[in-house]
Amino acid sequence: MNAIEIKGLSKTYRGKRGARVEALVDLNLDVKAGEVFGFLGPNGAGKSTTIKLLTGQLRLNSGCAMLFGVQVSDPDARLRLGYLPENPSLHGHMNAWEHLRFVGQIHGLDAQRIKRDSQQILELLELDKDAKRPVKGYSKGMTQRLALAVALLPDPDLLILDEPMSGLDPLGRALVKDIIRDAKGRGKTVFFSTHITSDIEAVCDRIGIVVRGRLCALENVAELLREGVEGYLVRYADKLGCQHEDLIVRDRLRERLDSLLASGATLDAIEPHRRDMEAYFLQTVKDAEACLS
Amino acid sequence: MLPIILMTMRCFLRDRILFALLGAAGLLLLLIPAMSSFSMRQVQELSITLSLSANSFLLLILATLLGSASVWGDIERRYTAGLLGLPLSRRSYLLGKFTGIAVFLLACCAILAVAGLAVIAIAKSQYPAASDPQWWVILLASAMIGLKYVLLAAFAMFFSTLSTSFFLPIFGTLGVYFAGTASQEVFEYLNSDIAENLSPLVKSCAEAFYYILPNFSAFDLKVQAVYGLPLDAMSLLGTLLYFLAYLAVLLTLSVWLFERRDL
Amino acid sequence: MKRSLFLALLILVLISVTRFQVDWLAERPIAVKLGYTPAAEVQRLLAGEHRLALSEMSVIRVLFYFGSLVDKWRNQIMLPPEYFNMYKTVETAVKLDPYNMDAYYFAQSAFTWEVGRAREVNALLDYGMKYRTDDWYLPYFAGFNAAFFLQDYKQAAQYMERAAQLSGNPLFAKLASRYFYESGRTQLGIAYLQGMVEQERDPQQKRAYKLRLDALVVTRTIEDALSEWRQDHDKDPQNIAELYSAGLLAQIPEDPYGGEFFIDEEGKVRTTSKFALARPVENTQQQTLDEIPEAKE
Structure with missing residues (x-):
C-alpha cells in the first residue's frame, strides 16, 4: 500500500x-x-x-x-x-x-x-x-x-x-x-x-x-x-612528479585514462563531476514556466 | 476530546487577563455591603441584586472574550495547523474547545455565586430584612446566569467559526446579548394595545426575530431571588430544555460551518 | 540619567498642576441637580437584566439629591427642589422594578408632607400593592394618606383593613377611624410619625421625621389649649399669645421649622412655615409640582 x-x-x-x-x-x-x-x-x-x-x-x-x-x-x-x-x-x-x-x-x-x-x-x-x-x-x-x-x-x-x-x-x-x-x-x-x-x-x-x-x-x-554526471575530475602526477587536474568528459574517460597510464602517470583520484541539483531544479522551473505562459 | 478540554482550561488558568478580571469582580463584590447600606428599606435585597448583577456582568465579558477568541484566535495564531494535523476531528476540536470554555464559565459563575452569598450574609447582618434571603433561589438564579452565558459563548463561538477577524465575534455576540435580553420586552410591547397602529410587516419581522434570537429573559430569575418570590418548576424545566435545544442547534451549526472551512 | 531627570521634571509639573486643580475644584460652583430621566420603556430595554440594579440606583440618586438639598436648607441655602424630576425618577424606578420598596418609601416620605401630592403617591402605592402582595407597609401608607391628607375615610378604612390582614395586627384597622374621630387629625399624624421614627434607620430621614413629629406635638399642645379655651369662651383667641396669657400654655411654642403659629379664620392651628424647610425663593425658577401629571386612578 x-x-x-x-x-x-x-x-x-x-x-x-x-x-x-x-x-x-x-x-x-x-x-x-x-x-x-x-x-x-x-x-x-x-x-x-x-x-x-x-x-x-x-x-x-x-x-x-x-x-x-x-x-x-x-x-x-x-x-x-x-x-x-x-x-x-x-x-x-x-x-x-x-x-x-x-x-x-x-x-x-x-x-x-x-x-x-x-x-x-x-x-x-x-x-x-x-x-x-x-x-x-x-x-x-x-x-x-x-x-x-x-x-x-x-x-x-x-x-x-x-x-x-x-x-x-x-x-x-x-x-x-x-x-x-x-x-x-x-x-x-x-x-x-x-x-x-x-x-x-x-x-x-x-x-x-x-x-x-x-x-x-x-x-x-x-x-x-547518475545521469547528471557530465564528466570526471582526474587528479594525477606525471612521471616527473608534477601534480595535474584534468576535467574529462564522460565518453572519453576510458581513452584518456589509458593514455595517461601509458605515459607513466600515477592516478591520485577520479571524481565524478555532476551538473548539480540546483542547476537541474532551476532549469526545470524555467522550462515549466515557459511552457505554461 | 478530554485532552482538548483540559488544554483549553489550562490555557485559561494561565492567562493573567482573566485573573485580573476575576480580581476586579472580587473587589466589586467587596464593595457591595457598603453600597447596599445606601438603601433605606431593602439593604438585603440590594445586596442580592448587586451581587447577581456583578456576576452576570463579569460572565458577559468572559463569555464574549473567550467565545470570540476561541476558534478565531487559534486560526489567527496558526495553532490550528498543528492541532488539525493530529488525528482529531474538527468536531471534537470545536466541541472540546467549547466544553472547556463552558466549564470555565460555570466555574467562575460558581465562585462568584459563593462569594456573593458571603457578601449577602454580611449585608444582611447589617440590617436584616423582614424575611431571610432565599439562599436556594439565589443559587438557582446564579446557575441560570451561568447557563445563559454558556449559551452566549456558544453564539460567540458560532461567529468565531465564521469570521476571519474579531469584529464579528465580539460585536455580533454583544448584539445578540442585547437583542436577546430585550426581545421579550419588545415582544410584549408589540402584543399590547399600544402597538396596534404598527404596520403588520414590522410586527411579523419583530416576531420572527423574537423566535430566532435566544430569549435571555427566561434565564433571568433576579426578581424571584431578590424578593423571594415563588418559582415555577415547570417553567424552569422549560428553560432548561430550551437551553439544551438551542445549544444543540448552535453547536451543530458551528461544527457544520467549521468542517467546511479552509484554514 | 538625562531621561530620568526629564521624567522627574514632568512628574513635578504634574504634581503642581494637580495641587492647583484641587483648589479650583474646591471653589467651583456646586450645582445640585437631578435632571430628567429617560423614559422607563427605554431604560427597561437598555438595562435588560440589570434593571433591578438600575431601579435602585435611580432611587439612591434621588435620595442623595434630596439629602444634599436638605443639608443646604439647614444652612439657610434655599434651593428649589426639582420635584417634578424627583417624582418622574421614582416613577421610572418603580416601572423598572415594581417591587422596589425604597421607591415607594421615598415617595411616601417626600411627596406627601411637603408637596401635598398624596393622591399621586397613593396611585403609586396602588401599583406597588399589585406586586408586593404581602407587604403591609404599602396599604398602611396609603391608608394614612387617605385619612390624613385626602380625608377619604372610607378608602382609608379599606387600606387599613388590608394592612391589618397582612401584618396580623388588628390595630391598623382601627387606627384611621379611631384616631380621627377620637383625637383628631394631628394625633393621627403623631401616631404615624412615632412609628416611622422608631423604625427608621437612616439618620437623616430619622431627623426629618423627628422634626415633623416635634412640630405636630407642638401643634397638638396648642390645639389642646385651644379646645380648653373654647370650653370657657364663645370666641376663638386672636393669637397664640392670648392662650399663653390665659395660662393655658406653659410658654409661647416655637415652630421647629422656623415659622410662627397662628389661628386661622376657620379656627385651625397653623404656622407660617407650613411645616416646610424649603420655601420658594424669589427670582428663582421653581419647578412646581403642577407639572406632575395627575395620576391615573
Whole structure:
C-alpha cells in the first residue's frame, strides 16, 4: 500500500471580488511506503497547499487524496501521521512537556509511553533543559525543534514536514537530516517540502517539482545523480612528479585514462563531476514556466 | 476530546487577563455591603441584586472574550495547523474547545455565586430584612446566569467559526446579548394595545426575530431571588430544555460551518 | 540619567498642576441637580437584566439629591427642589422594578408632607400593592394618606383593613377611624410619625421625621389649649399669645421649622412655615409640582 496517494487533485481559492486562484491543478502522485520524498518548487507553487490538503486543513475541490488508503477527510487518516507545519506556532502558555503529553493523549498513547518517548525525543532535539519553560519564551529554532518533537512523538509511519529546515542553524539542519535518515532506516515514509536543493541530495529517494500548481517533474534522485554526471575530475602526477587536474568528459574517460597510464602517470583520484541539483531544479522551473505562459 | 478540554482550561488558568478580571469582580463584590447600606428599606435585597448583577456582568465579558477568541484566535495564531494535523476531528476540536470554555464559565459563575452569598450574609447582618434571603433561589438564579452565558459563548463561538477577524465575534455576540435580553420586552410591547397602529410587516419581522434570537429573559430569575418570590418548576424545566435545544442547534451549526472551512 | 531627570521634571509639573486643580475644584460652583430621566420603556430595554440594579440606583440618586438639598436648607441655602424630576425618577424606578420598596418609601416620605401630592403617591402605592402582595407597609401608607391628607375615610378604612390582614395586627384597622374621630387629625399624624421614627434607620430621614413629629406635638399642645379655651369662651383667641396669657400654655411654642403659629379664620392651628424647610425663593425658577401629571386612578 502506498503511504500517500493523490489522484486528480485540484484546489481553487476564491480570492477577492470573485477572482479565482488555481493553487493546484490535477495533481497525481504516489509516495511508496519507506520512501523519502522531496517536494520542491518556488514560493507559491502549491507545496503548502498540497500539504494542507493532505493534513485535512483544506477541503478538496476535486480528486482524491489518501494516506495509507484512508481518505484525508477522515481524521483517522492522520493516525499514522506526524506533521510539522511551516513556521509552526505553539500555545505560548504551555511548556514542552505539556505539548508532548497533549499530542500523545490525542494519539491515544498510554501515559508511561508518552513520558518515556518524550524524554528521549526532547534529549534528541536538545530541548530537555528548556522543557519546563512556557513556549512563549522559545526562540524560533527552539519552537521549530519542539514542533518536530511533536511530529515525532507518536513514532508515525509517515512524516510530512513542511519546510523542516527553515529557522534552523547548521547544527539543527544536520540533526533534521539525521532524523530523516533514521526514519528511513526504520522503514518509515518521509514527505517533505523544501526549496533548498542540497538537502534533497543528502536524503531523498525521489523528488517532485511543482510549478504553478502543476507537477512538472518526478525523478529518482539516484538516477538523476547518475545521469547528471557530465564528466570526471582526474587528479594525477606525471612521471616527473608534477601534480595535474584534468576535467574529462564522460565518453572519453576510458581513452584518456589509458593514455595517461601509458605515459607513466600515477592516478591520485577520479571524481565524478555532476551538473548539480540546483542547476537541474532551476532549469526545470524555467522550462515549466515557459511552457505554461 | 478530554485532552482538548483540559488544554483549553489550562490555557485559561494561565492567562493573567482573566485573573485580573476575576480580581476586579472580587473587589466589586467587596464593595457591595457598603453600597447596599445606601438603601433605606431593602439593604438585603440590594445586596442580592448587586451581587447577581456583578456576576452576570463579569460572565458577559468572559463569555464574549473567550467565545470570540476561541476558534478565531487559534486560526489567527496558526495553532490550528498543528492541532488539525493530529488525528482529531474538527468536531471534537470545536466541541472540546467549547466544553472547556463552558466549564470555565460555570466555574467562575460558581465562585462568584459563593462569594456573593458571603457578601449577602454580611449585608444582611447589617440590617436584616423582614424575611431571610432565599439562599436556594439565589443559587438557582446564579446557575441560570451561568447557563445563559454558556449559551452566549456558544453564539460567540458560532461567529468565531465564521469570521476571519474579531469584529464579528465580539460585536455580533454583544448584539445578540442585547437583542436577546430585550426581545421579550419588545415582544410584549408589540402584543399590547399600544402597538396596534404598527404596520403588520414590522410586527411579523419583530416576531420572527423574537423566535430566532435566544430569549435571555427566561434565564433571568433576579426578581424571584431578590424578593423571594415563588418559582415555577415547570417553567424552569422549560428553560432548561430550551437551553439544551438551542445549544444543540448552535453547536451543530458551528461544527457544520467549521468542517467546511479552509484554514 | 538625562531621561530620568526629564521624567522627574514632568512628574513635578504634574504634581503642581494637580495641587492647583484641587483648589479650583474646591471653589467651583456646586450645582445640585437631578435632571430628567429617560423614559422607563427605554431604560427597561437598555438595562435588560440589570434593571433591578438600575431601579435602585435611580432611587439612591434621588435620595442623595434630596439629602444634599436638605443639608443646604439647614444652612439657610434655599434651593428649589426639582420635584417634578424627583417624582418622574421614582416613577421610572418603580416601572423598572415594581417591587422596589425604597421607591415607594421615598415617595411616601417626600411627596406627601411637603408637596401635598398624596393622591399621586397613593396611585403609586396602588401599583406597588399589585406586586408586593404581602407587604403591609404599602396599604398602611396609603391608608394614612387617605385619612390624613385626602380625608377619604372610607378608602382609608379599606387600606387599613388590608394592612391589618397582612401584618396580623388588628390595630391598623382601627387606627384611621379611631384616631380621627377620637383625637383628631394631628394625633393621627403623631401616631404615624412615632412609628416611622422608631423604625427608621437612616439618620437623616430619622431627623426629618423627628422634626415633623416635634412640630405636630407642638401643634397638638396648642390645639389642646385651644379646645380648653373654647370650653370657657364663645370666641376663638386672636393669637397664640392670648392662650399663653390665659395660662393655658406653659410658654409661647416655637415652630421647629422656623415659622410662627397662628389661628386661622376657620379656627385651625397653623404656622407660617407650613411645616416646610424649603420655601420658594424669589427670582428663582421653581419647578412646581403642577407639572406632575395627575395620576391615573
